[in-house]
Amino acid sequence: MTRLVSLATPDDPRIDAYRVIKERDLVGRGGRFIVEGRTVLDVALSPRNRFALESLLIAESRAEALAPLLAQAPEHVPVYTASQAILDGITGFHIHRGLLGVGLRGQEASAAALLAGLPERALVVVALGITNHDNVGGIMRNAAAFGADAALFDFASCDPLYRKAIRVSVGGSLVVPFAREGSAEALLDLLATNGFELLAFSPSGTTMLKQLVRAPRTALMVGAEGPGLSAAIMARARTVRIPMAGGFDSLNVATAAGIALHHLADI
């Protein structure tokens, strides 16, 4: 049985990480991130989660129903419980279904180290300039669903460990190895050095996705909705098109990545 620690006040210092902190500070400097909700906690407490958990915080009213799930938490991870009144006093985050946790980023691998560790046949999703948390979360969900080996984000993209990105990813952000660093150009250099064929997905791409036979090492690149990938990136890559009905606005970028992954993944 897990160790429930009942809280008597919302000011308890042991739950400082859950408090009114700007998420930017929590994610950036603190080395921590927030997980929430049953579906994400299922992943966070499974062996697929790459990150350590620091603690969990749940509503007292849910403790009994969640006991089987919480039993999967490592012994050293405290599970704090509190009444709804006390939870409501911890105003940093809306408590999504009475179930929150704090994860630890730990030592993060560089993009170079990540690529160096991949097998000879590998599929990497590369997201460039994706500033929308839903889209980054959707990309991580799809990368996990299709077993992508890794995901790379340029620094202009938002962090896959932002709270909303994790929630939209339904835990995919905790599963797929990723790095977020540098410019698009630097990431492309690194991928080319590591023998990856660069695929640039765009409505103006030349190769039709259904006709594409992938290279052993394949990098699937997508850009932000609207601007898409830059001309400089397109010029360095094999450009690929998902055909669409005339005149309609293009697909959501996470959906486009999902369609591409379905075609390219080995599963």
Next chain:
Amino acid sequence: MTRLVSLATPDDPRIDAYRVIKERDLVGRGGRFIVEGRTVLDVALSPRNRFALESLLIAESRAEALAPLLAQAPEHVPVYTASQAILDGITGFHIHRGLLGVGLRGQEASAAALLAGLPERALVVVALGITNHDNVGGIMRNAAAFGADAALFDFASCDPLYRKAIRVSVGGSLVVPFAREGSAEALLDLLATNGFELLAFSPSGTTMLKQLVRAPRTALMVGAEGPGLSAAIMARARTVRIPMAGGFDSLNVATAAGIALHHLADI
């Protein structure tokens, strides 16, 4: 040049449709719906939009920049303009980028009439029990992107003309002919009567999507995330699987529909 009608007060009765009205009432009884934002208005003012517009309401500050777009509005559609202060007084809806419109549902075709009007080769998306506005919007976006001939929703699904569904569809809800009525069973009966092969998408499906050769008349059925399609529906259909990496939660339902449409559409 379009006819701009400048408003001097937020209480002007000509813009009653934009006011604090429960969306349920507006959409249900009023026969109206709200469109908002530049991307959706682009579609709403194009020939692809199936619906009539009643009026537009824009921020004065945007009138000049939007003049070329507004010039596409039919002569009889008034374009109201107001200062931001007055717009803020119209509290029914947050004014998304200073650009709103009211559309008219008009006479809606029944599912039976819709199917009767389709060609011998046709692809119909069928959404059953999809109560999430984002997912209904995402399905309509993908249906438009891949040129689906029609979309059917059971009455348990939410309305594609809800404000958020239209926004997420980036106008797809205005383009793809749809009907929303009755039970899943009644829709399946109707599709079968009209010679459609029923495809039930599910992680437990038998046929792999990539191996599937579609029938001339194909109905692509998806259910809500979590429960999915019922056993009764699965039993009446050919079941289809999108393969996924072991143990990960399934795809978002709109993404799954997008992947299926990419495989099945003729474009």
